[in-house]
Amino acid sequence: MRKISEQLASLYVTTIILVVLILWFAWGILLAQSNTLAHEFDVMNSTLAHAWFSRTQGLSLLMKLWFVGLCVVMALLAINLIFCSWVKILKIIRIKLIMSKLVMLIIHVLFGVLALGHFGSFFLGYRYENVTLQQAQSFVLNDGYILCVKDIHFVDNPLVLEKSPKELGPEDYHHEDNFSEVALSRKGKQLTSGRIYFLRPLIYKNIQVTLKRFAPPKGKTGGNPALQKPGVKLVVSKNPVKCLVFFLFPVMIVGIGVYMIMTWRQPKNKNATQQT
Amino acid sequence: MKHLIIVGYSTSYFFYSATLITYLLRWRNLWQYLSIIAVTVNFLVLLLIAISSGHFPFFNVFECLLFVTFILGGLGLLYSQTEKHRIDVRSWVWIEILFLLTIVLFFPKEPSLYRSNQTFLWVVLFHGFRVLALATVLFSAAHFIRFRLARRRKLLRNHILFRGKNFLLLTTVFFLCSEYSGMIWCQTGWGDFWHWSTTFFQSTVIILCLMFAFHIPGKNHRSDDIRSVIGAVTALVMLTIQVTKGLS
Numbered sequence: 001m002r003k004i005s006e007q008l009a010s011l012y013v014t015t016i017i018l019v020v021l022i023l024w025f026a027w028g029i030l031l032a033q034s035n036t037l038a039h040e041f042d043v044m045n046s047t048l049a050h051a052w053f054s055r056t057q058g059l060s061l062l063m064k065l066w067f068v069g070l071c072v073v074m075a076l077l078a079i080n081l082i083f084c085s086w087v088k089i090l091k092i093i094r095i096k097l098i099m100s101k102l103v104m105l106i107i108h109v110l111f112g113v114l115a116l117g118h119f120g121s122f123f124l125g126y127r128y129e130n131v132t133l134q135q136a137q138s139f140v141l142n143d144g145y146i147l148c149v150k151d152i153h154f155v156d157n158p159l160v161l162e163k164s165p166k167e168l169g170p171e172d173y174h175h176e177d178n179f180s181e182v183a184l185s186r187k188g189k190q191l192t193s194g195r196i197y198f199l200r201p202l203i204y205k206n207i208q209v210t211l212k213r214f215a216p217p218k219g220k221t222g223g224n225p226a227l228q229k230p231g232v233k234l235v236v237s238k239n240p241v242k243c244l245v246f247f248l249f250p251v252m253i254v255g256i257g258v259y260m261i262m263t264w265r266q267p268k269n270k271n272a273t274q275q276t
Numbered sequence: 277m278k279h280l281i282i283v284g285y286s287t288s289y290f291f292y293s294a295t296l297i298t299y300l301l302r303w304r305n306l307w308q309y310l311s312i313i314a315v316t317v318n319f320l321v322l323l324l325i326a327i328s329s330g331h332f333p334f335f336n337v338f339e340c341l342l343f344v345t346f347i348l349g350g351l352g353l354l355y356s357q358t359e360k361h362r363i364d365v366r367s368w369v370w371i372e373i374l375f376l377l378t379i380v381l382f383f384p385k386e387p388s389l390y391r392s393n394q395t396f397l398w399v400v401l402f403h404g405f406r407v408l409a410l411a412t413v414l415f416s417a418a419h420f421i422r423f424r425l426a427r428r429r430k431l432l433r434n435h436i437l438f439r440g441k442n443f444l445l446l447t448t449v450f451f452l453c454s455e456y457s458g459m460i461w462c463q464t465g466w467g468d469f470w471h472w473s474t475t476f477f478q479s480t481v482i483i484l485c486l487m488f489a490f491h492i493p494g495k496n497h498r499s500d501d502i503r504s505v506i507g508a509v510t511a512l513v514m515l516t517i518q519v520t521k522g523l524s
Contacts, residue, residue, distance in 0.1 A: 011493035018488045025481045032474040044472040118470065127468065168392070175392045199396055199464045210467040235467035245469065249459070253452045260445045 009083035017077045024070055031066060046129030049122040074115065081112050100262045103255055110252040117241045117248070125206065125238035132215050134231045144186050147209060147236060150193065151181040154214055154230045161216040161230055175199075180232045182209055196234075206242065210235040277328045282385050284321035285342070288314050289377045292349070296370040300362060308353075311370075315349040322346060329387035332400055334407045336388035337522030341376045347411035348373050355415075363425070365436065368418035376414075379519060398461040405454030409447050410514055416443035417511035420504035429497060437500055444507050448486045455479060478517045485510040 007013065031037050040063045044052060052059045052067065059067070088105050092098070131139050131147075138148040155177045160168055175198045183193035184204050192204040201210040215231035291314035298307035322342055325333040333339040352369035359365070393399045419440030423429060426436075458479070459469040470476060489506040492499050 011491055014491045015488065015493065018484055018491060022481055022484045022488065025477045025484065028477045029474050029481070032472070032477060041472050045468075121468075121470065165392075166389075170390050170392075173392060199393060199461075201464055201467065208463075208467050210465065212466065237467035239468065242463070242469065246459070246463075249452075249456050253449060253456065256445065256452065257449050260442065260449060263445075264442055 005083055008079060009087045011084075013080050014077075014084070017073060017080060020073050021070075021077070024066075024073060028066060028070075031063070037063065046127065048125070048127060071119075074119070078112060078115070081108060085109060085112075100259060103259045103262065107252055107255040107259065110248055110255060114245060114248050114252060117245045120241045121239050121245065124240050126236075127238075128234075128236040130212065131234040131236055132231055133234065134218065135229055139234075139236070141207075141236060141238075143238075145191075145207065146185050147234075148183045148185065149180055149232060150183055152214075152229050152232060153180065154178050158217050158230050161214055165213070178214065180211060182234075184209070206238045206240050208235075208237050208239075210237070277324070278386055281321060281324055281328075281387075284317055284324060285377075285380070285385055288317040288321060288345070289374075291317060292345070292370060292373050292377065296367070296374060299367060299370060302358075302362075311349065311353050315346065315353060318342065318346045318349055325387045329390075331388070331394040332404065333387070334403045335391070335394060337383045337519060338380055338385050339388055340403075340407055340410070340518060340522070341380050343407045344411045344414065345373045345376050347408065348376075348414055351411070351415045356418075361426075363422070365418050365422045365439075368421050369415065372414050372418060376515075383522060393461075393465075396461070398457045398464070401457035402454050402461055405450045405457060406518070409450035409454060410518060412443050412450060413447040413511040413514050416440045416447060417508045419443065420507040420511075424501065424504045424508065429500065437504060440504065440507055444486065444489060444510070448490075451482060451486065455483070475521075478521075482510070482514055482517065485513050 032041055037060075040059050043057060043059060044063070044067075047057070049067075051057060053064065058064075085105060085108055088101065088108075092102060092105070126142060128139070128141070133139060133147075133149045135149055135152045138146050140146050156173050160172045163172075165173075179195045179197045181193065181195050182202055184191050184202075184207065192202070194202045196202045196209055196211040198211055198213075201208050203209075212233045212235050215233050217228050217230050291310050295307050295311040295314055298310055322333045322339075325339055325342075334343045348369055352366055352373070356366040356369060357364075388394075417440075419436050423436045423440065462471060463469045485506070489503060489510055492503045492506060
C-alpha cells in the first residue's frame with residue numbers, strides 16, 4: 001500500500017502525465033483545425049458538457065473519446081497532485097518548515113482547485129450562444145429570467161455589418177458609440193437594465209449578457225421600423241464558478257512570483273566559471 | 277513612414293550582426309558601443325511604429341519579434357556576463373536576436389492593421405505579457421543552450437542552469453499574466469473564459485511545457501541535461517506558435 005502511494009506521489013508519474021497531456025492537446029489542435037469537426041467545436045463552445053453527450057445534438061464518437069480521455073488524464077494528474085501534496089505536508093510537519101516549499105505547496109493546491117473550478121464550469125450554469133434579437137424583442141432564460149432588448153443604438157452605416165470585422169477601418173465602425181440597451185426581469189419585475197457595448201457586457205449576479213456583434217437589419221424598406229434597425233447577437237451565460245476562478249488565478253500567479261523572488265539568489269559555488 | 281521603418285529594421289539588423297562579430301572577437305569596447313546603438317535603433321523603430329499606428333507595437337509578427345529583440349538586446353547588454361568561453365550566454369542572445377530578425381525578413385515590415393479592440397486594456401495586456409514571456413523564455417533558452425553544449429557542465433550547474441531556471445520561472449509568471457488577461461478578454465467578449473479552439477489549446481500546450489520543465493525528477497547531471505533541453509524546446513514551441521499565428 002505504501003509503495004503504491006509512493007508511486008502515485010512520484011515526480012516520474014507527474015512527468016509521464018504531463019507528456020500525455022501535451023500530446024493530447026497537440027491532437028486537440030489537429031482536431032480543431034479540421035474543417036469536418038468545426039461544427040463539433042461550435043457545439044462544445046455554445047453548450048455545456050451534458051449536451052455534448054445527448055443523442056440529438058451530441059458530439060461524434062471521436063470528440064467524445066478525446067474529451068473523456070482528457071478528463072481521465074486530468075483525473076490521474078489530480079490523484080498525483082493529492083498524493084504529492086500530502087507527502088509534502090507530512091515532510092513540512094515532521095522534518096522542517098521551509099518557506100519556499102510551503103509557498104510551492106500552496107501554489108499546487110491552488111492549481112488543483114483552479115483545475116477543478118475550470119472543470120466545473122463545463123457543467124454548471126447555462127449558456128445561450130448567438131441569441132439574435134431585434135429592438136423590443138425578448139428571450140426567456142431557463143431559470144425564469146426574461147431578457148429584453150429595449151433599444152439598439154447604431155450610428156454607423158448598417159451596410160458595414162455585411163463585411164468581416166477584419167475589413168473594417170476606424171472610420172467604418174465606432175465601437176464606443178454603438179450599443180444596445182437591455183433589461184433583465186423576472187416575474188414581471190425588472191431587476192436590472194443597462195447598456196451593452198462590444199467588450200462591455202451587462203452583469204447581474206452570475207448572469208452575463210454579452211454583445212457579440214450587431215446583425216444586419218431584417219427589413220430594408222417599409223413595414224416595421226424596428227426591423228429596419230440592425231439587430232444584436234448576444235451571448236447569455238451563467239457560470240457560478242467564474243468568480244472563484246478569476247479570484248484564484250491571480251493569487252496563484254502572485255504565489256509563483258513570491259516563490260521566484262524567494263529562490264532567485266543563486267547558491268554559492270566555488271567552481272563557477274570565471275567572469276570578466 | 278514605411279520606408280523609415282524598413283531603414284530602421286535594416287540598421288538594427290546590421291548593428292546586431294556587427295555586435296555578434298565583434299563580441300566573438302572580444303573587441304571589448306566596440307561590441308558594447310555597437311550593441312547600445314543596435315538596441316537604441318531597435319527602440320526607435322518600435323517608437324515609430326507606435327506613433328504612426330497609434331497602438332502598442334506587438335500585434336503582428338513584425339512588431340512582436342522586434343519588441344522581443346529589443347528586450348532580449350537589453351537583457352543581453354545589461355544582465356549577461358562575459359565568460360572566457362567564446363560562445364557564452366551573451367553570444368547566444370545575439371545569435372537568437374539575429375535569428376528573430378531573419379524570421380522577420382519573411383513577413384511584411386509594417387505596423388499591424390487597425391482592430392477596434394487594440395485599445396482595450398486586457399487585449400493590450402494579453403499581447404504585452406505574451407511578448408515579455410517570449411523574450412524571457414528566449415533569454416533562459418540562451419542559458420540552457422550554453423549549459424547543454426558545454427563539455428564540463430558540472431561547473432556551470434549553479435551558475436548558468438540556475439539562472440536559466442529563474443528566467444523560465446519569470447516566463448511562467450508573464451505567460452500566466454497574459455493568460456489571465458486573455459481570460460478576461462474572452463469573458464467580456466464571448467461570455468466565457470475558455471473556448472474549445474486551436475488558440476486555447478496552443479496556450480495550454482505552452483503552460484504544460486513550462487510545467488514539464490519544472491517537474492523533471494532527480495538532482496543528477498542527467499536530470500539537468502533533460503531540464504535544459506526541455507527549457508530550450510519550450511522556447512522553440514513558444515516562438516513557433518507565435519510565428520504560425522502570424523502566418524494564419
